[in-house]
Amino acid sequence: MWFTPNTLDDYGYVKGHYERRVARERKRKESGYYKAARKVNCLECGKEFTRLRKSGLYCTPRCGDNHRRKEKSKELYLPKPCLNCGIVFKPDRPRLNYCKYSCYRADYRKRKKVAGESYT
Ligand SMILES: [Zn+2]
Numbered sequence: 001m002w003f004t005p006n007t008l009d010d011y012g013y014v015k016g017h018y019e020r021r022v023a024r025e026r027k028r029k030e031s032g033y034y035k036a037a038r039k040v041n042c043l044e045c046g047k048e049f050t051r052l053r054k055s056g057l058y059c060t061p062r063c064g065d066n067h068r069r070k071e072k073s074k075e076l077y078l079p080k081p082c083l084n085c086g087i088v089f090k091p092d093r094p095r096l097n098y099c100k101y102s103c104y105r106a107d108y109r110k111r112k113k114v115a116g117e118s119y120t
Pocket residue numbers: 042043044045046047058059060063
């Protein structure tokens with residue numbers, strides 16, 4: 001659909017949208033939402049900072065990056081069940097899905113066999 005200047009009738013909707021937003025902001029201010037949300041401790045370094053966005057969790061983007069990287073690597077080394085035998089093992093390198101090499105080989109062969117049916 002091509003928008004012509006006639007569709008500026010939509011302005012009524014846009015205006016209503018804006019008013020709703022203003023009302024919400026006022027409500028938040030009255031309830032102390034902003035005051036409560038302002039001072040938080042950085043999830044990474046623990047330093048207290050004033051957050052600018054509701055979702056702000058870190059004092060700097062760098063702290064956010066560091067934290068996410070740490071969380072991710074923690075996840076990668078979490079004990080998990082071997083995809084072949086089901087034994088829970090601790091991966092000594094990331095993205096390791098099998099407790100030993102022979103399990104990897106066995107599962108690889110299994111997957112190859114059913115490739116035409118379910119495994120994509
Ligand atoms: Zn920080």
